[in-house]
Structure formats: C-alpha cells, structure tokens
Amino acid sequence: MKSIQFKIILSILLFVLFIIGLERYQLSKSIRTQFIEFKKSKNELLMNTIIPVISLNLSLGLESANDEYLESIVTQNSDLVYVRLLDNNGNLLYEFESKTLKDIDEIKDFNHCEKSINDTITDASLGVLELQFSNSEYEQMHSTNERIGLQITIISIVLLLLFLLFLKHVFKGLAVLTQSVLEYNPKENNFKLRQSPKKDEVSLIQNAIVEMVNRIAIYAEVLDNTNALLEEKVRQRTLELEESNKELKLLASVDPLTGLYNRRYFTKSSEQILEIVKRNKTALSTIMLDIDNFKNVNDTYGHKCGDDVIVSVATIVNDSIRKSDIACRFGGEEFVVLLPETDIEGAYIIAEKIRKKVEEKRVVIEGGFYINVSVSVGVTEYNLKKDINFESIIHRADRAMYSSKESGKNQTSVHSA
Amino acid sequence: MKKFLAAAVFSCFSLSLFANSFSEEMLNIYAKLSVRFVLMSTLKDELSESVNICIGSKAEDERAATTLIDLMHEHYPAGIGEYKIYVIKSDYSNINFCKEASLFFVLSIEDIDLPKVITFAQENKILTMSYDQVLVEDGIDISLFIGREIRPYISLANIFAKDIYLDNVLLRVSKIYKKQEE
Structure with missing residues (x-):
C-alpha cells in the first residue's frame, strides 16, 4: 500500500x-x-x-x-x-x-x-x-529508569496502535465513499450513501458528493426526457424525410399533371429496355401521339381546360396499355408509349385503340360543357440492325406521327424500320 | 571495648617516678593538644610570633612538668606553623610571670591555689587546661575526658566568660561540660 x-x-x-x-x-x-x-x-x-x-x-x-x-x-x-x-x-x-x-x-x-x-x-x-x-x-x-522507559515504550506502542485504529476508522469512511463513487452509475442512480449528520471532513466530502449525485440524478432525468423527445423528433423527421424522398423520387420520374412517367425517366428506362431487347433479341415497338389542335383548345377554353384534355388523354393511354408497357408525357401535348415484346402489328392495334377512345371521349370542362378532341398517332418498330440507340426509334415514330398530321389528323400511321 | 581497655592500660601505666601518678601517654597527648588549643581559639588573633604556655604544678611534680615541656618541644621542635613555642614552669606563688601566656596548664594543684589561678586567668584572658579532668567542674577551661575514648573536655561557660571562642570543629570533637543546675 x-x-x-x-x-x-x-x-x-x-x-x-x-x-x-x-x-x-x-x-x-x-x-x-x-x-x-x-x-x-x-x-x-x-x-x-x-x-x-x-x-x-x-x-x-x-x-x-x-x-x-x-x-x-x-x-x-x-x-x-x-x-x-x-x-x-x-x-x-x-x-x-x-x-x-x-x-x-x-x-x-x-x-x-x-x-x-x-x-x-x-x-x-x-x-x-x-x-x-x-x-x-x-x-x-x-533500574527504575529502565522500567519507566519500558513502560513508556509499551504505553507509546499501545497509544500508537490505538491511533492507527483510529486513523483506520477515520479513513474507512473515505474508503467506503471512494468505493461508492467508483460503483456509481448515473443511469441506475445507485449511489448508496446518504447525507451524514457528522461534521468531520470525510462527512463534509460525502455530503457534497451526495448533493452532487442528487443533482446529477435530476439532470439525468431531464436529459433522458430530452433524449426521448429528441428521438421521437428524429423518428418523425426520418419518416417525414422518407416520405419526402419518396415524393421527390416520384416527382423526379412522374409527370405531376398526368401521373405518367416524365421524359427524363422514360429516356433512362428506354435505354435499359433497349439493352435487354438487344440481348434477348425480342420485339420492341413504340407509339407516339400528339393531341390535335391543342393550341386552339388552350386559346379557346383556357389553359385549365387544356390541362383537363391532357389528363383525359393520358388516362386513356394509361388504361389502354399493359403493365409491362411504359407510357410517358414526352412533351406539352405529346405522349410516347414503349411496348416491349410487341411487334408493329400489335403496336398498331393498341395505337388505334387509343385513338378511337380519345375520339369517343367527351372531355367535361367548366360550366358543364364538353368538348371532343382527337390524336394523331405514329407507330414504329425497333430494328436490331439499324437502330443503334433509342433516339432513332423515337425519330421514326415522330415522322410517322407527323405523317398522320399531314394526312388529315385523327389517324394512325406506321413507319417501318 | 578495645578503646576502653586501651585507656585503662594508659591510666595504669603511670610514671612511678612522679609523686602523683601521670600517664606518659596522657602527657604526650596534652603536649600535642595544648598548643593547638590556643591556635584554635580566638586568642590566635592576639598572638605576635609565639605561643606562650605556662605549666603550673606542685613542687613534687616539677619533674613531670619538665617532661611535659620536653614532650611539647619534641612534638613541635620548630614551633607550630609560623609560631614559636615558649613553655615555662611556674609555681602558684609566682603566677604573675605567666601574664603574657596564652595558656596556663595546671598539671597538679592544691585546692587552695585553684581559685587564684582561675581568677588570674580570668583577669589576663588566659586559657586554662588541667591534667585532672575533674578540675573542669571547678573552673578550669579545658581538660581531657577519659571515657570510652579520650576527648577534649571543655567548659564553654568559663571560656565564653573570658570572651574567648573556640573553633567549631574542635567543639564538635569535644565533650562539653555542663553544670548540674544547667
């Protein structure tokens, strides 16, 4: 020691x-x-x-x-x-x-x-x-002197032993206090000692430590509550963030007006699908359609009515294709549909189906009125030998669609590869 | 017991030559002691260069007196200390010769002469010493007490009456005479 x-x-x-x-x-x-x-x-x-x-x-x-x-x-x-x-x-x-x-x-x-x-x-x-x-x-x-000396020595040793016992007793409190401090865990609040009524130095230190431990317990409780609140806030914030991320992701790939994929998502997805088609050597067709005389609708009935027309056409397109197909709003009143594992005949049937539904659709506008619109449609098919990328397919579909426009609108044209 | 026997032997071994019985040993002691008594008293302060001693005796004891003188000179051939020693014999009819003495030694005396000697000594501030210790009871200052041991025998009253004082040590070794009424 x-x-x-x-x-x-x-x-x-x-x-x-x-x-x-x-x-x-x-x-x-x-x-x-x-x-x-x-x-x-x-x-x-x-x-x-x-x-x-x-x-x-x-x-x-x-x-x-x-x-x-x-x-x-x-x-x-x-x-x-x-x-x-x-x-x-x-x-x-x-x-x-x-x-x-x-x-x-x-x-x-x-x-x-x-x-x-x-x-x-x-x-x-x-x-x-x-x-x-x-x-x-x-x-x-x-002899007397020696005897007295011996007696004094013995008494001194006895007194010293008593003094040592006394010191040990005094320091025992300090040892207990030290042990208690070492074993103290603020989370468990397991400090064993309590306030001492004594006024000696060890008791004063003990009382000070007990007071400190009490304060730590109070602050620990406050801290626990604060932590719980913070954790709840973090959890909520995380949920909100996840929702936001989902919305953001959705916003990043979906057109907010029609609910169809946007052009950016379509371009990215079409490239991936094209790679699969190349590898599997399967058929792939594309439909491009544009609302006829849409500028007149906007100018005559307003942009709100124009948006309603776009939403109606988009709904028809979305309802007319398979789940494996991808439809997107390609431009203002222009839509593109990608049809994996579909040859040009199949694509034409779907295109005509969409065109006829649009022709038959009565779009209800403000004031209880309704209007009829039509779409010009272009259909094309992927050619493994000619089409290096998807832009050439889009380009052919676009030419087919303009061919329909030039031929009197509200019809479907096919542009073979 | 041993000392008592020695004293008895001394007493019995008397000088048959003398009329009275004098122990030579006792004379020897007196010869040694008498001079010192003077020097151990306040008389010492009054001495000039000698200690004068007068020896009084009856006519028939003159020879013993001479022996005593011889013994004194034998003990102190060159005097004692810085003092010379003068000793004279005197009969009691001419004691005026002893006026300058410091000590008058009564070797033997008739009863009738004793008061004269005592008065003379008193008047001239002279210490008196006797061979016979009984004379201390009759007015002599000093003698030797012979008991279990031999010790100086002193009558302090007589000596103080002459305005003479003795050395403390001497008093310690001495037997002091006290009168009955005291």
Missing part, C-alpha cells in the same frame, strides 16, 4: 517513536547525570564534614577518637560500604568493609572518594581517608 494515508501514518509513527526515543534518551541521560552529580556532591559534603574532624583528632593525637567517630559515620550513612583511614606513613588506622562490598578495586567510580588529610594549622599531611559509597541507589535509579 503506497497511499498517502499509509505514508502519513508511517511518517507519524516514525516521528512519534523518534520523539519518544529521543526524549527518553535525553531524560535518562539527564537523570543519570543529575544523580551522579548529586551523589558526588553528597559524598563530597560528607567527606568535607568528616575530614576536619579526622584531621583534628589526628593532629591532637586522639586517633582513638577517630575510630568512634568513623563508626558513628558508618552507622549514620547506610550507603557507606567501605572506609579506610591511613596515617601519613601508610599505616592502617581504621577500616570498615560492608558485607555487601565487592572488590574495592573494581568499584572505584563516582561513589568513591579519596582525600588526603592535612593539618589545619601546619598544613602537614596527616594521612588519607578513603570512602566508598554503595551503588545500590544508582542501580535502583537505573
């Missing part, structure tokens, strides 16, 4: 342990130094108290008094474990050795005092006094 939480905890742990260790070391050192200084001072004080008396007794020649005096000193100072008084010549005048004393040479430390005794008047050397105090107090102090 390399998280900031771990680094913070580790740093605090090391810092606290370092501080405790340093404090304990300094305190222990200070206590030891102060204790030694205190003992030295105490020992020195005792020595300075004893020496003048010893000195006086020696100078007065009352050596025996020193025995009594030193014994009283030993009795009064229970920490004295060794006393030795030597005269100027090194002769032993007094010696005391406690049962608890170890080898005197091994324990000459800060508890050991040795001082020469001088005559207060003549300053002559009278002897040497040697005192050794017990180390038990120091050892006791040292």
Whole structure:
C-alpha cells in the first residue's frame, strides 16, 4: 500500500517513536547525570564534614577518637560500604568493609572518594581517608529508569496502535465513499450513501458528493426526457424525410399533371429496355401521339381546360396499355408509349385503340360543357440492325406521327424500320 | 571495648617516678593538644610570633612538668606553623610571670591555689587546661575526658566568660561540660 494515508501514518509513527526515543534518551541521560552529580556532591559534603574532624583528632593525637567517630559515620550513612583511614606513613588506622562490598578495586567510580588529610594549622599531611559509597541507589535509579522507559515504550506502542485504529476508522469512511463513487452509475442512480449528520471532513466530502449525485440524478432525468423527445423528433423527421424522398423520387420520374412517367425517366428506362431487347433479341415497338389542335383548345377554353384534355388523354393511354408497357408525357401535348415484346402489328392495334377512345371521349370542362378532341398517332418498330440507340426509334415514330398530321389528323400511321 | 581497655592500660601505666601518678601517654597527648588549643581559639588573633604556655604544678611534680615541656618541644621542635613555642614552669606563688601566656596548664594543684589561678586567668584572658579532668567542674577551661575514648573536655561557660571562642570543629570533637543546675 503506497497511499498517502499509509505514508502519513508511517511518517507519524516514525516521528512519534523518534520523539519518544529521543526524549527518553535525553531524560535518562539527564537523570543519570543529575544523580551522579548529586551523589558526588553528597559524598563530597560528607567527606568535607568528616575530614576536619579526622584531621583534628589526628593532629591532637586522639586517633582513638577517630575510630568512634568513623563508626558513628558508618552507622549514620547506610550507603557507606567501605572506609579506610591511613596515617601519613601508610599505616592502617581504621577500616570498615560492608558485607555487601565487592572488590574495592573494581568499584572505584563516582561513589568513591579519596582525600588526603592535612593539618589545619601546619598544613602537614596527616594521612588519607578513603570512602566508598554503595551503588545500590544508582542501580535502583537505573533500574527504575529502565522500567519507566519500558513502560513508556509499551504505553507509546499501545497509544500508537490505538491511533492507527483510529486513523483506520477515520479513513474507512473515505474508503467506503471512494468505493461508492467508483460503483456509481448515473443511469441506475445507485449511489448508496446518504447525507451524514457528522461534521468531520470525510462527512463534509460525502455530503457534497451526495448533493452532487442528487443533482446529477435530476439532470439525468431531464436529459433522458430530452433524449426521448429528441428521438421521437428524429423518428418523425426520418419518416417525414422518407416520405419526402419518396415524393421527390416520384416527382423526379412522374409527370405531376398526368401521373405518367416524365421524359427524363422514360429516356433512362428506354435505354435499359433497349439493352435487354438487344440481348434477348425480342420485339420492341413504340407509339407516339400528339393531341390535335391543342393550341386552339388552350386559346379557346383556357389553359385549365387544356390541362383537363391532357389528363383525359393520358388516362386513356394509361388504361389502354399493359403493365409491362411504359407510357410517358414526352412533351406539352405529346405522349410516347414503349411496348416491349410487341411487334408493329400489335403496336398498331393498341395505337388505334387509343385513338378511337380519345375520339369517343367527351372531355367535361367548366360550366358543364364538353368538348371532343382527337390524336394523331405514329407507330414504329425497333430494328436490331439499324437502330443503334433509342433516339432513332423515337425519330421514326415522330415522322410517322407527323405523317398522320399531314394526312388529315385523327389517324394512325406506321413507319417501318 | 578495645578503646576502653586501651585507656585503662594508659591510666595504669603511670610514671612511678612522679609523686602523683601521670600517664606518659596522657602527657604526650596534652603536649600535642595544648598548643593547638590556643591556635584554635580566638586568642590566635592576639598572638605576635609565639605561643606562650605556662605549666603550673606542685613542687613534687616539677619533674613531670619538665617532661611535659620536653614532650611539647619534641612534638613541635620548630614551633607550630609560623609560631614559636615558649613553655615555662611556674609555681602558684609566682603566677604573675605567666601574664603574657596564652595558656596556663595546671598539671597538679592544691585546692587552695585553684581559685587564684582561675581568677588570674580570668583577669589576663588566659586559657586554662588541667591534667585532672575533674578540675573542669571547678573552673578550669579545658581538660581531657577519659571515657570510652579520650576527648577534649571543655567548659564553654568559663571560656565564653573570658570572651574567648573556640573553633567549631574542635567543639564538635569535644565533650562539653555542663553544670548540674544547667
């Protein structure tokens, strides 16, 4: 785990342990130094108290008094474990050795005092006094110090563990919050946590996130509704577009007045049919017809009446041919019919059929009146050897139709290939 | 017990030559101690260049007095510190010779002479010391107390009456005499 939480905890742990260790070391050192200084001072004080008396007794020649005096000193100072008084010549005048004393040479430390005794008047050397105090107090102090150090260390570790548990508890909320944020899906609105009444930092962050999640839920709902509306609009627009496309496509291939194919569609379709006829070597005939005296109709009855005449003729043409045949409005009052797999005789029959129906048709105009119109028709047949393209067929049909016009109109002419 | 026996031996080992019984060991101690008493008192401030000591004794103890003088010179052949030591013998009829002394040592004395010595010492601001410790109870300033151990025996009242004061350490090692009524 390399998280900031771990680094913070580790740093605090090391810092606290370092501080405790340093404090304990300094305190222990200070206590030891102060204790030694205190003992030295105490020992020195005792020595300075004893020496003048010893000195006086020696100078007065009352050596025996020193025995009594030193014994009283030993009795009064229970920490004295060794006393030795030597005269100027090194002769032993007094010696005391406690049962608890170890080898005197091994324990000459800060508890050991040795001082020469001088005559207060003549300053002559009278002897040497040697005192050794017990180390038990120091050892006791040292032991106590170590025990306290151990206790503090244990308490520190326990407190640190509690602190770690506390930190873990504190960061647990953060972990739960993080997990909840990671698992949060705005579409499902599955955020588990709710507003917390606590005022700690994690709770404040949690409350802020809960507030944010609530807003996201509101905006998500609005967004869903908007999306649904948009999808519906798109669907409608698509339908409308498809309808428009159909209409547009229809408009692109159908004459809007008559409902027959227009010239552009006819030209494109005729080329395709011509290719099929060439490949299959089947018959193909074409009929071209034009309304006679149509200019007079327009001039006499108006364009509205002219349109009605065109629609009537187109209806007759459309009703007179097969589904496999293609009829189109080729010009203003000019129509062309393409008859696949039909020879010229068959085409002539159909042409005459159309002409007669037009002749018989009474076209009703405004005011309840009616008029009669006629058509001049030209028929021709596709010639495999001569016709390179469809224009030559149209051209022959056109010549046949004009031949009918020139021959008196309302008749059908055939132009063989 | 050991010290007590030693003191007893010292006491029994008396100088048979003297009329009175004087322990040589005790004389030796007195010889060493008497000079120092002067130097450990406020009399030291009044000394010029020597410590003068007068030894009073009965006529029959003159030899012991001489021995005491010899012992003093033996202990301090060149004086003590910066001071020379002058010791003279005196009988109690001529104690005026001891006016310049700092210490009057009563080696032996008749009861009748004691008040004279005490008055003389009082008037001349002289410390008095006796071989016999009982004399402390009779007005002598200093002696040696012989009990389980040998210690200086001091009558502070007598000494203070002469406006003399002793070193504190000396007082610590000494046995202080107190009158019964005190």
